[in-house]
Amino acid sequence: MLTEKTPDGGPRRTRTGRGVRLASVMAAFAVTAALIGWVFSASTPKSPLNTPDAVVSTPSHPPVTVGTSAAPPSPPSPRPADSVASSTEDTGSPATPEADLLDRVGRRPDGIPDQIEIFIGGDGGCFNEDPTGRPEIVTSGVPEELPDRAHICLLNFDQAKPLRVTLTPPVGPARTTTLPALDLSQQSDFGTSFLLSPSDPTGTYRVSAEQGDKKASNEIVAVRPESPKLWLDTPRPDVVAGDDIDIYLGGFPPGRPATLHLYGSDRIGQEQPYRTSFTVPVDADGAGHVVIDTKPDDGLGCYGFTTNAVRACRPDSPCPIVEFCITRNRG
Numbered sequence: 001m002l003t004e005k006t007p008d009g010g011p012r013r014t015r016t017g018r019g020v021r022l023a024s025v026m027a028a029f030a031v032t033a034a035l036i037g038w039v040f041s042a043s044t045p046k047s048p049l050n051t052p053d054a055v056v057s058t059p060s061h062p063p064v065t066v067g068t069s070a071a072p073p074s075p076p077s078p079r080p081a082d083s084v085a086s087s088t089e090d091t092g093s094p095a096t097p098e099a100d101l102l103d104r105v106g107r108r109p110d111g112i113p114d115q116i117e118i119f120i121g122g123d124g125g126c127f128n129e130d131p132t133g134r135p136e137i138v139t140s141g142v143p144e145e146l147p148d149r150a151h152i153c154l155l156n157f158d159q160a161k162p163l164r165v166t167l168t169p170p171v172g173p174a175r176t177t178t179l180p181a182l183d184l185s186q187q188s189d190f191g192t193s194f195l196l197s198p199s200d201p202t203g204t205y206r207v208s209a210e211q212g213d214k215k216a217s218n219e220i221v222a223v224r225p226e227s228p229k230l231w232l233d234t235p236r237p238d239v240v241a242g243d244d245i246d247i248y249l250g251g252f253p254p255g256r257p258a259t260l261h262l263y264g265s266d267r268i269g270q271e272q273p274y275r276t277s278f279t280v281p282v283d284a285d286g287a288g289h290v291v292i293d294t295k296p297d298d299g300l301g302c303y304g305f306t307t308n309a310v311r312a313c314r315p316d317s318p319c320p321i322v323e324f325c326i327t328r329n330r331g
Contacts, residue, residue, distance in 0.1 A: 063246070063289035064280050101262065101292070102303065104276040109261075111308060115271045116263050118302040118323050126153030126191040137207050137218040144222050147198045147231040147248035147287075152218070153191040154209055160184055163211045167194045167220075170203035195233060196222055198250035198287030225251035228258070228286075228312040230305065232322035241329045242296035247322060249280060249288035253310055258282050260290070264303030268325055272304055296330045 108114055126138070138153040150167075157163050159182040168174040179192055194207075202224055208217040233246040252258045257279040263272040282288045292303075306321040313319040 063291050065291045065293050101276070101278065102264065102294070102298065102301075104262075106276045108274045109277060112261055112274070112306075115273045116304050116306065116321065117271045118263075118269055118304050118325070126155075126189040135209070135211075135214045135216040137209055137216045139207065139218055139220050144196055144220060145225040145229060145250070146196050146200060146202070146222055147229065147250045148196050148222075149193045149231070149233065150196055150205075150220050150222075151191065151193045152207055152220075153189070154179070154216070155190075157190065157209065157211050157214055157216075159190050161211060163190075163209055165192055165207070165209045168206040168208070170201050170205065172201065197289075198248055198285065227314065227317065228252045228307060228309045228320060230260075230307065230320045230322045232305070232324060234324055238327045239294075239324050241294055241298040241300075241326050243294055245292035245294065245324055247280075247290045247292065247305060249282060249290075250286065251311075252282045252286045252288065254282065254284050254286045256282055258288055258307060258309055260305050260307050262303060262305055264301055266299055266301040268300065268302055268327070270302075272302060292324075294326065298326060300326050300328070302326075 136155040144150050163179040166174050166176045202222050205220040228251045231248045235243050259279050261277045262275045280288045280290045302325040304323040
C-alpha cells in the first residue's frame with residue numbers, strides 16, 4: 001500500500017496499486033453532469049473548452065478509490081451490490097475484491113435495466129463575438145446544482161495575451177487561473193471552467209477577469225440539488241487509459257452508502273450491458289466522491305454509472321447517469 005499526497009499538497013489518498021481501494025470517508029470536498037437520459041439516452045459531461053480548467057479545490061478527506069488492473073481479468077463471478085463498501089465509517093484499510101472493477105461481471109439486481117445506451121456529447125463552445133465590444137463574462141445564467149462544473153465564456157478580451165480569471169466563493173479562499181494566449185490561427189474557445197464540489201458553499205460566487213485595463217465580472221449561484229445527482233469529471237475531454245476519473249455525488253440520503261451500477265464493454269458509443277454494482281460512502285450532507293483509477297494498458301471501451309437511489313428516479317425526471325470512454329492508450 002502506498003500513501004501519497006495530492007499534487008497540490010492537499011489531503012492524502014490511500015492507494016493499494018490494484019483492485020478496489022476504499023479510503024477514508026469524505027466529510028467535505030473541494031469541487032456539470034446534468035441529469036441525463038436513463039436507459040435510452042445519456043450525455044457525457046465534459047468541457048467544450050479548449051483552454052485549461054481552473055484550479056480545482058481538493059476534498060478535505062480522501063475519496064473512495066476504485067481501481068482497474070493491467071493484469072488479465074479474473075473469471076466473471078456474481079458479486080453483491082455492497083461488495084466495495086458497506087459502511088460510512090473510516091475503516092482504515094481498503095477492501096480488495098478478487099476482481100477489478102472494470103472487469104467484474106455480476107448478477108443484475110432487480111429494478112434496473114440490463115443495458116443502457118452510451119452517448120458521448122458535449123456543450124456548446126464560446127464565441128468571441130459581441131457587438132458592444134466591451135469585455136464580458138458569460139455564464140449559464142441558471143443556478144448550478146452541486147456538484148457541477150461552472151463554464152464561463154470570456155468575450156472581447158485579447159486572445160493573443162494571457163487572461164487572469166478569479167472565482168470568489170461566498171466564504172473561503174478565492175480560486176484563480178490564468179488562461180494562456182491562444183494561437184489565433186486556430187479556431188479556439190476563449191473560456192474556462194470551475195469545478196464546484198458537493199462540499200462547496202451554496203450562495204453567490206463572483207467571477208472576475210482582468211487583462212491589463214480590460215476587466216469584467218459576473219456572478220454564479222450555487223444551490224443544493226433536490227434529488228440525488230452524479231457528476232463525472234475527467235482530466236481531459238478524451239480519456240486516456242491510466243487517467244483517474246472522478247465521480248461526485250450530491251443530494252443523496254445522508255449517512256447511507258449509495259449504490260452505483262456500472263455498465264460497459266469494449267464497444268464505443270453503443271448500448272452497454274450491465275456489469276456490476278458497488279457502494280460509495282455518503283456523508284451527513286448527502287455527498288460522496290469515488291475515483292475510478294484506470295491503468296495505462298486498460299483496453300478501449302465505454303462505461304456508464306447510474307443509481308436508482310431513493311428520489312433519484314421520478315416520473316418527471318430520469319435517473320442520473322454519467323459516462324466516460326477510454327478512447328486511446330497512453331504513449
